Amino acid sequence: MRGREDEWTGLMRSAMAGDDAAYHRLLKAVTPVLRAAARRGLARAGQPPDQAEDIVQEILLAVHLKRHTWDSEAPFAPWLFAIARNKLIDALRRRGRRVFVNIDDFAETLPGEAPQETASAGEVAAQLGTLPQRQRDVLQSIAVEAASIKDTAAKFSMSEGAVRVALHRGLAALTAKLRDH
């Protein structure tokens, strides 16, 4: 545990110093841990575990957009887990309400049948569709098609700076939509 968390702190320090690969590696390393925590949280709240991926993605977005609140002198894990806990509680509260609404909805039309579960990890994808065209194109290109910023810029005849801005704004808008929807 200790070793793993020290490694995370080291990776995050490199990431903040501008090492994109270290940042990618860190995010990959923490994702399974966040996923397990999200599943545990859902299970404890009596909710289906297939929504864990939505929560994981929400946590990752928050980690990304709030990483300037991490103090590089402090260990990374407590900071990460504080954000994860916060997002998990938020998500459970929201889903708690929605599942409740679902049950009421279905009770009238389909008596005796269990309410259908919502699709897994679909929330970011669904909110992606509500973004402005340009941000959506850029996100689609970089995330889904794995294009570099440079290639994306060439593809849409944008400057690399404009791609970076659209990417960041897209991620920030996604986060805001997930929080407020």
Place this chain on the structure above:
Amino acid sequence: MDTDQLLRSLAADNAHREPRVGAVLTMALLVAAPLSILIFATFLGLRADVMSAMRNPFFDMKFAVTLSLAIPAIIVSLHLSRPEALLRGWGWLLLLPVGLLAVAIGSEAMMAPAMPMTMRLMGKNSRTCLMAIPAMSLPLLAGALFGLRHGAPSRPALAGALAGLVSAGLAATLYASHCTDDSPLFVATWYTIATAVVTVIGAAVGSRVLRY
């Protein structure tokens, strides 16, 4: 979008850098301050006898009290803008103005009173105080909340309450230069009520706008 794809887009955005919360909070307060000063200049202004008042230690004490609220509140609110931060170990900073007031009330009690206690406590400006401090707080409160939105507080209502204390402390500093009631009893009563009002507003708004 699956999670691996999301991670790729986050890594691609790694170069983006945000300023620290302290810098954003400072800027926001500096932008808001002229509005509060405008309210002060339009409706209140410095008290006429400000030069002679400065020789009265109880006049000076008011600024010590209000700034000992505002500055620690800024420090604690910045601390709480980190998600893993706890109030524990930091909350005592917020007791500084209370301690100062207690000392001031004690020293006033030991002097030959110029006025009876109830008159010192009630003063002449209690109603102005209750309106002016919250009114001048509002622009600063908006600024403080804007600044703290840049952070990631785990307890948004608590962070909002601290934004309230920051703005009330600064507004009370302005107000203290207008008000002719210098008794620590007056300050302990009316400034405290006005500050409490602003703090409650800050907590209520903060619980909504400081979620991240």
